[in-house]
Amino acid sequence: MPHTSSLPQEARGAQHEEREPQEARSATPLLHLPTSTSGPSATPKAEVSSMRRLKGLKCRVCSETYELCPKHVCEFCFGPLEVDYDYDVIASVISREKIQRGPNSIWRYQDLLPVEGTPRVNLEAGFTPLVRADRLAKRLGIKELYIKNDTANPTWSFKDRVVSVALSRAVEFGFDTAACASTGNLANSVAAHAAHAGLKCFVFIPADLEVGKVMNSLIYAPHVVAVRGNYDEVNRLCSEIADRTKWAFVNVNVRPYYSEGSKTLAYEVAEQLGWRAPDHVVVPIASGSLLTKVHKGFGELKKLKLIEDTHVRISGAQAEGCSPVVQAYDQGLDFVTPVKPSTIAKSLAIGNPADGPFVLDIIRETKGAAALVTDDEIVEGMKLLAETEGIFTETAGGVTIGVLKKLAEAGKIKPDETTVAYITGIGLKTQEALAGRVGEPYQIDPNLNSFESALKDVLAAAS
Amino acid sequence: MQDRLHLTFPHERIPDPIICEVAKKFDVIFSIRRANVSHEAGWMDLQLEGDEAEIERVVQHLESRGVRVDPIEGDIVAG
Numbered sequence: 001m002p003h004t005s006s007l008p009q010e011a012r013g014a015q016h017e018e019r020e021p022q023e024a025r026s027a028t029p030l031l032h033l034p035t036s037t038s039g040p041s042a043t044p045k046a047e048v049s050s051m052r053r054l055k056g057l058k059c060r061v062c063s064e065t066y067e068l069c070p071k072h073v074c075e076f077c078f079g080p081l082e083v084d085y086d087y088d089v090i091a092s093v094i095s096r097e098k099i100q101r102g103p104n105s106i107w108r109y110q111d112l113l114p115v116e117g118t119p120r121v122n123l124e125a126g127f128t129p130l131v132r133a134d135r136l137a138k139r140l141g142i143k144e145l146y147i148k149n150d151t152a153n154p155t156w157s158f159k160d161r162v163v164s165v166a167l168s169r170a171v172e173f174g175f176d177t178a179a180c181a182s183t184g185n186l187a188n189s190v191a192a193h194a195a196h197a198g199l200k201c202f203v204f205i206p207a208d209l210e211v212g213k214v215m216n217s218l219i220y221a222p223h224v225v226a227v228r229g230n231y232d233e234v235n236r237l238c239s240e241i242a243d244r245t246k247w248a249f250v251n252v253n254v255r256p257y258y259s260e261g262s263k264t265l266a267y268e269v270a271e272q273l274g275w276r277a278p279d280h281v282v283v284p285i286a287s288g289s290l291l292t293k294v295h296k297g298f299g300e301l302k303k304l305k306l307i308e309d310t311h312v313r314i315s316g317a318q319a320e321g322c323s324p325v326v327q328a329y330d331q332g333l334d335f336v337t338p339v340k341p342s343t344i345a346k347s348l349a350i351g352n353p354a355d356g357p358f359v360l361d362i363i364r365e366t367k368g369a370a371a372l373v374t375d376d377e378i379v380e381g382m383k384l385l386a387e388t389e390g391i392f393t394e395t396a397g398g399v400t401i402g403v404l405k406k407l408a409e410a411g412k413i414k415p416d417e418t419t420v421a422y423i424t425g426i427g428l429k430t431q432e433a434l435a436g437r438v439g440e441p442y443q444i445d446p447n448l449n450s451f452e453s454a455l456k457d458v459l460a461a462a463s
Numbered sequence: 464m465q466d467r468l469h470l471t472f473p474h475e476r477i478p479d480p481i482i483c484e485v486a487k488k489f490d491v492i493f494s495i496r497r498a499n500v501s502h503e504a505g506w507m508d509l510q511l512e513g514d515e516a517e518i519e520r521v522v523q524h525l526e527s528r529g530v531r532v533d534p535i536e537g538d539i540v541a542g
């Protein structure tokens with residue numbers, strides 16, 4: 001591995017995690033699932049370093065603090081827990097130069113990630129291209145537009161960032177089994193990272209998921225469990241399984257570590273723009289974790305004086321068929337009413353988004369906007385990005401581009417704002433959305449006459 | 464057994480004494496950890512304690528009264 005840890009030696013030893021607090025439910029025996037006996041094992045307490053970069057976990061709602069441990073909900077108010085850093089310690093070790101000397105992956109920002117030693121679950125996610133999108137910009141009437149092309153990740157979505165961080169931390173906690181519930185990108189990424197690191201892996205999917213989708217996970221040979229039931233039933237069961245097993249369920253018990261990985265999408269954009277924040281970003285919303293962490297990432301860079309104190313407007317994108325956050329935004333509410341998803345943007349189909357209220361706060365506070373697009377506009381967005389910039393995104397990217405277009409047309413993105421659209425997944429995984437929408441090849445016989453007559457049609461169609 | 468639930472009340476159900484019904488009709492105890500109820504709608508985060516079957520009956524009662532019941536984590540089946 002090219003990467004050598006950039007952390008001070010003391011920080012690596014400073015593991016002070018404890019066995020997961022016994023929760024009432026874990027006393028219930030595991031149904032029929034094979035038991036992984038190895039929950040997080042108690043690590044001997046190392047001497048507490050004077051350079052503690054990671055302070056612990058902190059409740060996002062009531063600020064109650066906890067030790068670093070695999071826990072995601074505050075015991076008092078049930079608010080989500082977040083990793084709490086000592087920014088004075090980070091400021092004393094971090095610099096632009098140090099980051100630039102680091103690996104070409106998310107791990108160049110390890111000083112700002114909740115992993116202490118050399119990351120042990122690492123497929124080199126991140127450091128994806130930031131593409132100047134002049135042709136798309138011109139279409140939309142924006143002067144300076146960039147596409148953060150996160151299709152260029154090990155399993156072709158931004159989920160590799162969060163999964164690499166979650167599982168690296170999980171291994172430090174002593175877990176030997178990775179798990180998730182997912183219909184697509186998250187499952188692909190967990191299965192691939194678990195394979196690479198030699199972790200056991202359970203992936204839960206709804207039983208009616210298309211075969212093609214499952215293939216992208218099955219190839220890495222995880223245990224795939226298909227749950228018969230409707231959307232809510234599958235969710236509820238998976239939440240119960242996550243509660244009862246001693247596995248690292250990436251978006252449940254290790255979610256505080258998982259979601260930190262998304263901050264790297266802010267760091268990279270700032271670094272790639274020459275250490276400056278953009279004026280406006282457009283981010284797709286499912287659970288809302290990505291958007292809240294992009295916000296946190298820019299905020300941290302400012303706090304650490306790695307970028308100027310500029311103001312980033314953060315706008316959110318959802319599909320009409322699953323738009324609980326945009327609806328709450330439009331109605332002026334500060335909480336989200338869950339919906340039943342029905343959209344071709346399956347990777348954004350979260351009807352009850354855990355981070356919904358925080359997303360609403362951030363969009364309002366940064367003077368961003370929120371908008372939705374129809375399924376038809378999603379396909380148009382995918383085509384527009386491919387035709388103008390040569391980037392083939394999945395339906396989630398179609399949502400982002402569709403919303404970018406809407407906001408530009410409505411004057412909510414100002415022409416002189418440096419704008420970045422986050423393209424978070426690849427089009428090859430959602431090709432069914434394009435059936436009948438991208439034209440046909442010209443059929444010719446194997447002779448020049450046939451070609452020439454086809455060429456006439458081609459030229460006529462083009463003019 | 465204990466369960467952490469997120470309840471969502473639609474506008475039409477705001478006037479109904481639904482939480483009181485849960486307290487009176489079922490053999491469970493609960494604490495309200497956070498809530499926000501307004502004229503438009505409302506939500507409430509509960510910790511429930513009781514046996515599994517009784518908690519299941521509570522969930523069914525809430526749903527029959529038009530309340531949406533979700534795990535505290537929100538939806539975890541991700542794309």
Ligand SMILES: Cc1ncc(COP(=O)(O)O)c(C=O)c1O
Pocket residue numbers: 157158159185186284285286287288289290291347348394396397424425541542
């Ligand atoms: C391609 C893609 N983009 C964006 C998201 C949004 O993620 P979040 O749940 O962090 O809002 C997802 C989540 O599944 C995704 O798969």
Ligand SMILES: [Zn+2]
Pocket residue numbers: 059060061062063064074075076077078079
């Ligand atoms: Zn709290």
